[in-house]
Amino acid sequence: MPRIEIAPSLLAADFSRLGEEVAAVEAAGADWLHLDVMDGHFVPNISFGPLVLRALRASTRLPFDVHLMIAPVDPFLAEFASAGADQILIHPEAGPHLHRSLQAIRGLGKRAGVVLNPATPLEAVAWVLDLVDTVLMMTVNPGFGGQAFLPSQLPRIAALRGMISASGRPIRLAVDGGVAPGTAGPAAEAGADTLIAGSAVFGTPDYAHAIAALRAEAGKAAHPNPVDLPDHSGGAGD
Ligand code: DX5
Numbered sequence: 001m002p003r004i005e006i007a008p009s010l011l012a013a014d015f016s017r018l019g020e021e022v023a024a025v026e027a028a029g030a031d032w033l034h035l036d037v038m039d040g041h042f043v044p045n046i047s048f049g050p051l052v053l054r055a056l057r058a059s060t061r062l063p064f065d066v067h068l069m070i071a072p073v074d075p076f077l078a079e080f081a082s083a084g085a086d087q088i089l090i091h092p093e094a095g096p097h098l099h100r101s102l103q104a105i106r107g108l109g110k111r112a113g114v115v116l117n118p119a120t121p122l123e124a125v126a127w128v129l130d131l132v133d134t135v136l137m138m139t140v141n142p143g144f145g146g147q148a149f150l151p152s153q154l155p156r157i158a159a160l161r162g163m164i165s166a167s168g169r170p171i172r173l174a175v176d177g178g179v180a181p182g183t184a185g186p187a188a189e190a191g192a193d194t195l196i197a198g199s200a201v202f203g204t205p206d207y208a209h210a211i212a213a214l215r216a217e218a219g220k221a222a223h224p225n226p227v228d229l230p231d232h233s234g235g236a237g238d
């Protein structure tokens with residue numbers, strides 16, 4: 001069974017106390033910190049940029065999972081890498097040459113990920129799997145926290161799990177949006193091994209309990225995975 005990894009999304013944290021919030025999820029057992037960067041153009045919301053990553057970088061040992069919802073994305077990859085990203089996730093729609101953007105991320109020494117919106121064909125990632133460390137399936141439309149999980153994405157998660165298994169590469173399959181008790185299990189059963197959760201962690205009074213509950217529900221349902229997944233702290237590459 002794959003080890004389920006949990007990545008709390010900072011978007012749902014108390015922005016007046018970001019440093020404390022990050023320390024709290026680290027102490028509560030998070031595996032990653034998920035950072036949602038939004039530009040008000042690619043998605044209809046604005047969040048934060050590299051200055052915030054840089055400010056938080058010194059206050060935690062959690063690896064930074066940086067979800068870029070900005071277009072064009074290419075001009076900002078180096079800035080996010082230097083601000084402290086460990087993994088950079090991009091949408092195929094955010095630039096003209098996904099393959100080149102992924103090469104650029106790996107060239108910066110970072111793990112690379114591709115994010116699929118609910119209507120983005122799986123085929124968008126099929127021919128770049130050799131450059132990818134994580135594929136993230138959106139289970140809401142990107143832009144806001146607190147939306148309802150889209151069950152229509154479950155068969156897509158299963159199909160993506162099949163593609164990843166066939167690739168033979170140690171690619172993580174993450175889900176993002178509406179992940180909570182009740183949806184974590186079905187997502188894991190379909191093939192997800194990494195859960196991103198904003199409201200279901202930061203919106204609760206006990207972060208450790210929330211993280212443990214998600215991990216337990218997903219662990220029970222976990223899809224058997226023939227690919228031996230690496231520890232996420234290994235940096236870019238296989
Ligand atoms: C949405 C973001 C998500 C968001 C998830 O665009 O990509 O990471 O924070 O929030 P919840 O878990 O509340 O749906």
Ligand code: ZN
Nearest residue numbers: 034036067176
């Ligand atoms: Zn996200």
